[in-house]
Structures are given as structure tokens and as C-alpha cells.
Amino acid sequence: MGVFSKPAIEQLPLIRNCMPFSGIPLIDLSQPDSKALLIEACQEFGFFKVINHGVPMDLISKLEAEAINFFSLPLSEKEKAGPPNPSGYGNKRIGSSGDIGRVEYLLLNPQSFPSVFGQNPDMFRSAVSDYLSAVRKMACEILELLADGLMIQPRNVFSKLLMDEQSDSVFRLNHYPPYPERQALSGKCMIGFGEHTDPQIISVLRSNNTSGLQISLRNGNWISVPPDENSFFINVGDSLQVMTNGRFQSVKHRVLTNSCKSRVSMIYFGGPPLSEKIAPLPSLMEGEESHYKEFTWFEYKRSAYNTRLADNRLVFFQKVAAT
Ligand SMILES: C=C1C[C@]23C[C@@]1(O)CC[C@H]2[C@@]12CC[C@H](O)[C@@](C)(C(=O)O1)[C@H]2[C@@H]3C(=O)O
Ligand SMILES: O=C(O)CCC(=O)C(=O)O
Numbered sequence: 001m002g003v004f005s006k007p008a009i010e011q012l013p014l015i016r017n018c019m020p021f022s023g024i025p026l027i028d029l030s031q032p033d034s035k036a037l038l039i040e041a042c043q044e045f046g047f048f049k050v051i052n053h054g055v056p057m058d059l060i061s062k063l064e065a066e067a068i069n070f071f072s073l074p075l076s077e078k079e080k081a082g083p084p085n086p087s088g089y090g091n092k093r094i095g096s097s098g099d100i101g102r103v104e105y106l107l108l109n110p111q112s113f114p115s116v117f118g119q120n121p122d123m124f125r126s127a128v129s130d131y132l133s134a135v136r137k138m139a140c141e142i143l144e145l146l147a148d149g150l151m152i153q154p155r156n157v158f159s160k161l162l163m164d165e166q167s168d169s170v171f172r173l174n175h176y177p178p179y180p181e182r183q184a185l186s187g188k189c190m191i192g193f194g195e196h197t198d199p200q201i202i203s204v205l206r207s208n209n210t211s212g213l214q215i216s217l218r219n220g221n222w223i224s225v226p227p228d229e230n231s232f233f234i235n236v237g238d239s240l241q242v243m244t245n246g247r248f249q250s251v252k253h254r255v256l257t258n259s260c261k262s263r264v265s266m267i268y269f270g271g272p273p274l275s276e277k278i279a280p281l282p283s284l285m286e287g288e289e290s291h292y293k294e295f296t297w298f299e300y301k302r303s304a305y306n307t308r309l310a311d312n313r314l315v316f317f318q319k320v321a322a323t
């Protein structure tokens, strides 16, 4: 992969940061009241933080150490694992429509790892695989609680899509180096990962203790999410928005760079099989019209991957309301 030209990245706007927000919904998975809180969080924010999640800390630390090792390699070594389509190393360019950010990353398809992979590919592969099994289990538990909360049966309507052998899930490791020079001078931040919603059903994000993640509230205000390396953050994705006929809404989020510390994040994007029809669940539709045209995950993904990060990808699949 070629070196990204300096002027293009320098043209990224500087953004004024905001105060960390203390009102992010907190779900304790060990508590019996978590169902109702989960539903409220998905309706109000499309985003929440999870504690008592059951993912062993040693799996998280092992993978984080592998990721740090990889990102510490010389660029020429990392580029041997590129480009990131569909799996591999990427640097500054996000997707194929011209988006850029202050980030380097590994995009991994859990089913097919790139063959060139840092210094000890087998250790890396097994750290990713152990982590993903535990995180997918937690994601399924959350989706089953959501089905219970919505009073949908069977309770695995969402989770079975992630458990399917053909599930089209993605895993991403992001590294945001610190950018002290311009930021320190201006007190503003640069875009690490531009604003977007995630197209899949659910995303499970874990980061180290470096800030940067922001979400957009329903009123359009951006708020900073205080980092917490011991917890997970969950995003409602576009597909879950459609399956709930808009009752839950996918959350717009972005990452700003931190002026003095590296941020390392790991995100599991739980997606359905490519052939799966994505449509509102009939049991949620009593007396309601579907807000969406019919489409498969393959059709949505193909369309989404041709859009820019900040685009509203669902707009092409929305039914125009009759007047
Ligand atoms: C600009 C893009 C990058 C993206 C594909 C897209 O065309 C629009 C969606 C982007 C996104 C956001 C969530 C995940 O990070 C991702 C892997 C995904 O499934 O959709 C990325 C895509 C990417 O980086 O290739
Ligand atoms: O790196 C992060 O913290 C979030 C990145 C993100 O939203 C994504 O990769 O889709």
C-alpha cells in the first residue's frame, strides 16, 4: 500500500472536543432488571455500556498484547498483511470511497485470516479466535434478553443469525496513534474514524483506557464516551434497526484522536448470513406497516460498502411514507 499523501490527511478538520458524558446507559448483565434497561437503552441511545459481561479478562489482555505487538512493527512488515479487502491491514484509508482518518487497523473475517500476520501468526489467530468465541456468546446473551424484552419468540430470533455457520461477521482492531503537535496548539482534535453507523446487527466494542469515542444523541449533539477498559460498549446496527421496524435505532458514532495517548480498540460486528432477508419481525408489526423495502444482507452490504462513512445507508431501503 502506498504512503498516504500528507496534504490529504492534513486537510481533515480539527474538531473541538466535549466533556465526557456521565449518562451513558449502564447494563449489569448479572442483574435481573437488565432486560427493561436494555430495551430503554436501545430505544433512547442505540448504545450502552455492559459490565459483569462474563468475558475473561485474560482473553482481552492477550489479544490486546498481540495487537500492540503487531501495530509496533515497521510499516513495511504491517503492509505485508494488507490491503484490507476483505481482510488485512489498512492505514488511514477507510473503505473504498475516499474516507480517511488518523487510524491504522486490521480487518478480519473470522472465517478467513490473512496468511501473513505479524511475527507469530498462530498465536495471533488463536488469541482472536478465543476472544471472538467469548464476545459472540455475550452478544448472543444480550440479543436474547432484547428478544425477551420485546416479547418476541423464539428468543434466539436475533442471536441465531450470529451463531449461524454462515454468519457474515467482521472483526476489527484499530490503533489510533496520539497526535500531539497540532492538537496541543489548538486544543482541538482530529478525526480518527469519521462519523457513521455500523451496518450489521450489533457491534461489541472494547478499548484501552484512552478516550476518543463519541456518540451522537437523538438531538444531534455529540457526547464523549468515557473509556473503560474493563467494560464493553454495544452499538445497535442498521440491521437491528430494520428488524425492529425502527423501534431501536442504529447509533451514529465517531472517534477523535487523543493528543497524548494511543487508543487501541477491538470491535466485533455481528452480522447475519449473506442470504438472510432483513425485514421487520412480524410479531413487532401488529397494526404497523414496514418502514423498509425487502432486502437481503448481501444486497444491503453491497450497497453500504459503496457509500461514504457518513452517508445514511438505510435511506435507499426506506419506504416513502404515503401522504
Ligand atoms: C466507508 C466505508 C467503510 C465501511 C464500508 C463503508 O463503505 C461504509 C461502512 C463502513 C463500515 C463501518 C463499520 C465497520 O467498521 C465496517 C468494517 C463495516 O462493516 O462498515 C466499515 C467498512 C470498512 O471499513 O470497510
Ligand atoms: O475504534 C473505535 O473505537 C470505534 C471504531 C468504529 O466505530 C468502527 O470501526 O466501526
Ligand SMILES: [Fe+2]
Residues within 6 Å of the ligand: 196, 197, 198, 203, 253
Ligand atoms: Fe463503528
